[in-house]
Amino acid sequence: xxxxxxxxxxxxxxxxxxxxxxxxxxxxxxxxxxxxxxxxxxxxxxxxxxxxxxxxxxxxxxxxxxxxxxxxxxxxxxxxxxxxxxxxxxxxxxxxxxxxxxxxxxxxxxxxxxxxxxxxxxxxxxxxxxxxxxxxxxxxxxxxxxxxxxxxxxxxxxxxxxxxxxxxxx
Numbered sequence: 499x500x501x502x503x504x505x506x507x508x509x510x511x512x513x514x515x516x517x518x519x520x521x522x523x524x525x526x527x528x529x530x531x532x533x534x535x536x537x538x539x540x541x542x543x544x545x546x547x548x549x550x551x552x553x554x555x556x557x558x559x560x561x562x563x564x565x566x567x568x569x570x571x572x573x574x575x576x577x578x579x580x581x582x583x584x585x586x587x588x589x590x591x592x593x594x595x596x597x598x599x600x601x602x603x604x605x606x607x608x609x610x611x612x613x614x615x616x617x618x619x620x621x622x623x624x625x626x627x628x629x630x631x632x633x634x635x636x637x638x639x640x641x642x643x644x645x646x647x648x649x650x651x652x653x654x655x656x657x658x659x660x661x662x663x664x665x666x667x668x
Contacts, residue, residue: 504531504616507587509630510538511647514661516624520571523644526609527580527630529589536611539569539580541603541634542643549604553577553592561601561636569605578605582632601636626655 504510510526526538547566550557556579557564569578579590581600590602611619619625628651637643648659 504528504536504620504627506530507630509541509628509634509647510616511626511628511644511655513623513626514658515622521609521624525634525643525647526570527587527635529580529587529608531616533613535613536616538609539578539603539605540567540609541637542640543568544640545606547606552606553604555595556592556602556604559596559599559602561603562638563640567603567605567640569607570609572608572610574607576607578608579603580605580635582635585632587630587635603635626658628655 506528508528510528512521512524516522521540524543525541527541528536528538530537544563544565544567548557549560549564549566552566566577568574577592579592579602581588581590581602583598583600590597592604596602616625620627626648628647631647631650634643634647637646645659648655650656
């Protein structure tokens with residue numbers, strides 16, 4: 499069942515109405531949502547840059563595929579590591595050495611919204627808010643994550659999983 503509003507630890511799934519190239523058909527994991535705004539990372543935008551080229555020390559713990567993901571258009575020069583530890587989401591400081599052996603997804607940049615901005619986008623119908631499944635973070639096939647997340651919904655949202663990228667070509 500879709501959730502009613504944003505909070506840390508949920509997914510934003512772009513609706514077909516969202517055509518901004520930064521977010522079209524994207525799945526965003528929210529890392530924080532409070533009075534200062536919202537921060538998240540896009541889970542389905544792998545790049546061709548190997549983690550070992552970007553952060554060599556982190557390559558051994560990088561989740562497959564071992565590439566850097568484009569986390570969003572905000573501060574693309576900043577690396578963010580996200581992992582699952584003890585059943586919760588943790589953001590890693592991408593320093594010289596990994597802190598443990600938990601698989602990490604490495605992101606360049608993030609997605610960010612000013613206070614009230616995300617709520618406005620939700621009211622316009624740009625995003626679906628759905629539960630996060632831990633497998634989403636480390637999905638080995640991130641290119642199909644948008645459809646997979648929608649397909650598992652127990653509501654009308656599942657119908658959107660087969661929505662064509664360009665309805666005019668249907």
